[in-house]
Amino acid sequence: MTMQTWPTGTGVAAHLTSDEVDRLHRWWTAANYLSLGQIYLLDNPLLREPLRPEHIKPRLLGHWGTTPGLTFVYAHLNRAIVERDLAMMLVIGPGHGGPAPVAAAWLEGTFSEVYPDVAQDYEGLRRLVAQFSFPGGMPSHAAPETPGSIHEGGELGYSLSHAFGAALDNPHLVVPCVVGDGEAETGPSAASWQSTAFLNPVTDGAVLPILHLNGYKIASPAVWARMPEEELLALLRGHGYEPYVVAGSDPTVMHHLFAATLDRCLDEIAGVQRRARESGRPDRPRWPMIVLRSPKGWTAPAELDGAQLEGSTRSHQVPISDPRSNPDHLRLLEEWMRAYDPASLFDDSGSPRAVVRRHSPSGPRRMSASPHANGGTLLRPLRLPDxxxxxxxxxxxxxxxxxxxxxxxxxxxxxxxxxxxxxxxxxxxxxxxxxxxxxxxxxxxxxxxxxxxxxxxxxxxxxxxxxxxxxxxxxxxxxxxxxxxxxxxxxxxxxxxxxxxxxxxxxxxxxxxxxxxxxxxxxxxxxxxxxxxxxxxxxxxxxxxxxxxxxxxxxxxxxxxxxxxxxxxxxxxxxxxxxxxxxxxxxxxxxxxxxxxPQYLGIDDALVHCTKGVGIWEWASNDVDREPDVVLACAGDVPTMETLAAVSMVRREVPELALRVVNVVDLMRLQHERENPQGLADVDFDAVFTRDRPVIFAYHGYPWLIHRLVYKRHNHDQFHVHGYREEGTTTTPFDMCVLNRIDRFHLAIDVLDRAGEPAARAARVREKWRNKLIEHHHYVRRHGEDMPEAREWEWSG
The missing domain is CATH 3.40.50.970 (Thiamin diphosphate (ThDP)-binding fold, Pyr/PP domains)
Structure with a gap:
């Protein structure tokens, strides 16, 4: 390609032919027009008649501020995909840029493939803009409904770690990831920059971070955008990157600058991978990345009501706030939209013109149609041992x-x-x-x-x-x-x-x-x-x-x-x-x-028990041929051990009590089948827990969850749950149980308290166990370990 210098005297070398710039710019303009239409329009998507209040959505949602930067990046990535035949998947960190990937997916034809009623024609275009951030339509973020997305972005901080996860074991995949300057301030984002220490250039793909600095968050400056450039670049180099800065606002100059920088980065990525794969030495390279500085709300009107719009926080969400009832706002919005010249972008049928369509890749090379962004299509079942x-x-x-x-x-x-x-x-x-x-x-x-x-x-x-x-x-x-x-x-x-x-x-x-x-x-x-x-x-x-x-x-x-x-x-x-x-x-x-x-179930019994999710342990129970006086339920390994210890104590001291032991493996089985497809029917639940007998439930976690799960059951009022009571310290294992009253002594005492008349004759036994709790308290604080009978306990039936 012939390189030439800009006649403007900027000294910027031209990287693209005029035809390439034209295709890039038209696609970018079309994507911006569609993005703006999604935020504002309910009808009249190509402005074939003057814009009227009834064409405007009654409730304006969405975010413009980051969107034109995202469409700009998308346009340039498309050029690289076509020229280099790349497998590429884009991760978009600024979730507020939701209109951008939707616009891109429609221009590429993917949106119409997965949503046939939103075709690439005038009616489809009308539906596209009308359904965005509208009841029953597309969400305002890059949600699962957005083809090509694996990243919702509503909560910031995770885009870069998602991108690296996608690149692992995908040696031919390039994952550009746009990190917004607001997202860059988050803790999760800060940690994710270190992922370069885990990316193998031999067996993994590549991540190309694009740090998009447009200066502002919702209302305040972005820290990374205000950071002195020397400091910023030193920080990024410290994380293992070689950053390249592209900054400006003139679209034509920016097209050349970004294209040249992107090509350089992709060349460096290819070189890193080629050298590593040829030598078999996956030394940690310095990966390239791009720092893109562009105005917030790029291409918006310069001012609104005498205040700066483009390049300010006022363009963050809906730049022109009241076009439906304010004639000046409506007029400015129409001027803005017509400045994109929609007739040059879409033909009479409403379809993107050929010059726009030619800029998009085809088939699975489209980022909106990447099979990697719909991972289930690539999923191979694991080979699992027995x-x-x-x-x-x-x-x-x-x-x-x-x-x-x-x-x-x-x-x-x-x-x-x-x-x-x-x-x-x-x-x-x-x-x-x-x-x-x-x-x-x-x-x-x-x-x-x-x-x-x-x-x-x-x-x-x-x-x-x-x-x-x-x-x-x-x-x-x-x-x-x-x-x-x-x-x-x-x-x-x-x-x-x-x-x-x-x-x-x-x-x-x-x-x-x-x-x-x-x-x-x-x-x-x-x-x-x-x-x-x-x-x-x-x-x-x-x-x-x-x-x-x-x-x-x-x-x-x-x-x-x-x-x-x-x-x-x-x-x-x-x-x-x-x-x-x-x-x-x-x-x-x-x-x-x-x-x-302790281990309780052989593997065959374990399979049966886990399949049921909830089961009676007959070997630990003594209620054969009669209703139990008390059901002792447990969920979790330590609660199970303490329950069995309590059962052993009660059966030894008060043998006339009939006890049933129930173990819960699958917590969701406790819910009613009407609320949870995994839940037990009432008849099955009652067969295990009874309809009217007290249930002493030793549970691994906070006790109120069990009450929440069983509150519609016949005998909910008979459930007495022991669990974690937010009591703890540095102590001994058994003392942790005692502090939270999930230990064998508290459970056994509760059995006596709930069992009724047979246990009423066991007052001395109850007193004996209370004395044991006092003895335990003093023992652990004197010896620093649990009493031998707790440390050495074994199930004896």
Whole structure:
């Protein structure tokens, strides 16, 4: 290509031919026109008649400020895709730029393919603009309804980690990611810049960050936009990037500058990958990135009512605020829209003119039609080993002790091995894999790391499949990006710190809910959480590490999306894990202990028990051929052990009492089937818990959740739930149970209190157990460990 200097004397070298600039600019203009139309118009989409108030939506929603920068980037990426035949997927961080990807998808034809009633004609164009931010239409953000999107963007901070997750194990994929200057201020975004230390140029794709600085957030300056350029570039270089700045407002000059910069970045990415793949040495490179400085609300009118509009916070949302009732505003809006010259962009039928259509890639090369952005179309089922091969021998119940997560680690090790040829499974953990007793996975893989290694003991490798970084946000973002682009994974985390990603799991749940209602969105692998180092075994770390509330958080999501599992031992954990890894479009939360604990069910019994989700443990009960006096229910490994200890005590001291032991693995089964497709019917619930007998329920988490789940059941008033009462400190394991009254003594005393007449003769027994609680209190504070009878307890029936 012949390079020439601008006649304006700017000294900027021309990078594009005049024809290329024309195509770029027309596509960008068309996308801006459609974006503006989506914000304002209810009808008259091509201004074929004068704009009237009834053509304006009665309620104006959407955001203009970041949109023209996004359409500008999109236009340039399209040019690169066509010229280089690239597989590319765009992640848009500024969620407020929702009109931009919708406009792009319609110009590329993808929107009309997935929504045939929004065709590339005049009526389709009218529907396109009318339905945006309108009841029953398109949301204002880049939501699941938007073709080509995997990132909703409503809550800022996660775009870059999503982009890196998408690039993992996608060696031919380039993932540009626009990070807005407001998003750049968030904590999750700050951590995600470090992802370059985990991207392998041999086996992974590439991420091209585009930091879009337009100067302002809703009302205040953006910190990164005001940062001195020397400071900004030093910060980005410190994160492993080579930043290139494109700044300006003149569209023609900016087209040349951005095109030249984008080509340079893509050349550098190709060079990095070629050198790494030819040499087999995936040393950590300095990846290129772009810093784009453009006016906020670019191409908007300069002023409104005597105040600056373009380049100010006033263009953030709806720049011209009252065109429906203010004639001056209506006139200015019409002038603005006509300045884009829609007749030169769309033909008489309402379709994009040929010069606009020629700028778009075709088929799956269109970013709005990328199969990676509809990951279920690429999803390959995992090859899974037989979970029975990892079973713990159990005979009789309670005699064998084992650490449940160690057995799970052995299973996950072989999942990694079996799926290594496809490179479609990874584990994610914020520096807690070994602490959670999953060390066995390191027999099959190493920790992912692209950079210096000091000694063999670090277990680091660029091709490792265990992703560890001390940011729960980044781990979650990587995993979401990985799942949404058609792969599988699991997130292991300390239970108390899963709360750090509360907002992110909210967003993912809402994405899954909406995606499930779209026929063209294919199901993806489930988001699987393993929460261990849980509340009842965080006695050594203290109060800050003791919180089981993540369960409560996810239970607020749609019932058909969420499953919560509380396996009481290793074999039930193996069965649950196998199910979770096979499931689709769910959020599975598994809470399991990492310490050595009693094992109760052989693998065949575990399979039956987990399939039911709730079951009577006949081997621990003594109510055969009669109704129980009391039902003792439990959910969770430590509550199960304490319940069985209480049963043993009561049966020894008050043998005439009939006790039924019920264990709950699948928490959602407690809900009524009318509220949850996984819930038990009343007849099944009553058969297990009875219609009128007291139920003493030892539950892993906050007790009120059980009441919420069973409140419509016949005997809800008879449920007496023991759980975490927000009492804790640095203490002993059994003392944690006592502090929260989930221990065997409190449970056994409650049995006597609820059982009625047979237990009324057991006053001395009750007093004996209360004395034991006092003895325990003084013992642990004198010796620093639990009493031998608590430490050495074994089930005796």
């Amino acid at each position: 979970f029975r091969d990892y079973a713990v021998e159990v005979d009789p119940p309670g005699a064998t002790w084992a650490a449940a997560t160690r057995k799970l680690g052995e299973l996950l090790r072989d999942v990694l091995r079996l799926n290594e040829p496809h490179r479609n499974f990874r584990l994610f953990s914020p520096d807690e894999n070994n602490s959670n007793r999953l060390e066995a996975v390191l027999e099959a893989t190493q920790r992912t790391w692209v950079g210096p290694v000091h000694g063999d003991g670090e277990r680091l490798d660029p091709e490792g499949r265990l992703m560890e970084v001390l940011s729960e946000h980044t781990c979650q973002g990587w995993l979401e990006g990985y799942l949404l682009t058609g792969r599988h994974g699991m997130f292991s985390c300390y239970e108390a710190f899963a709360h750090i990603v509360d907002s992110m799991v909210n967003q993912h749940a809402k994405w899954l809910k909406t995606s499930g209602e779209l026929a063209w969105r294919r199901p993806i692998a489930s988001l699987n959480y393993l929460l261990t180092s849980h509340v009842w075994r965080q006695d050594h770390n203290g109060f800050t590490h003791q919180d089981p509330g993540f369960i409560d958080h996810v239970m607020n999501k749609k019932a058909e999306l969420v499953r919560v599992y509380l396996p009481p031992d290793a074999n039930t954990l193996l069965v649950v894990a196998d199910h979770c890894l096979r499931s689709r479009n769910s959020i599975n939360v598994v809470v399991a202990g990492k310490n050595s604990e």
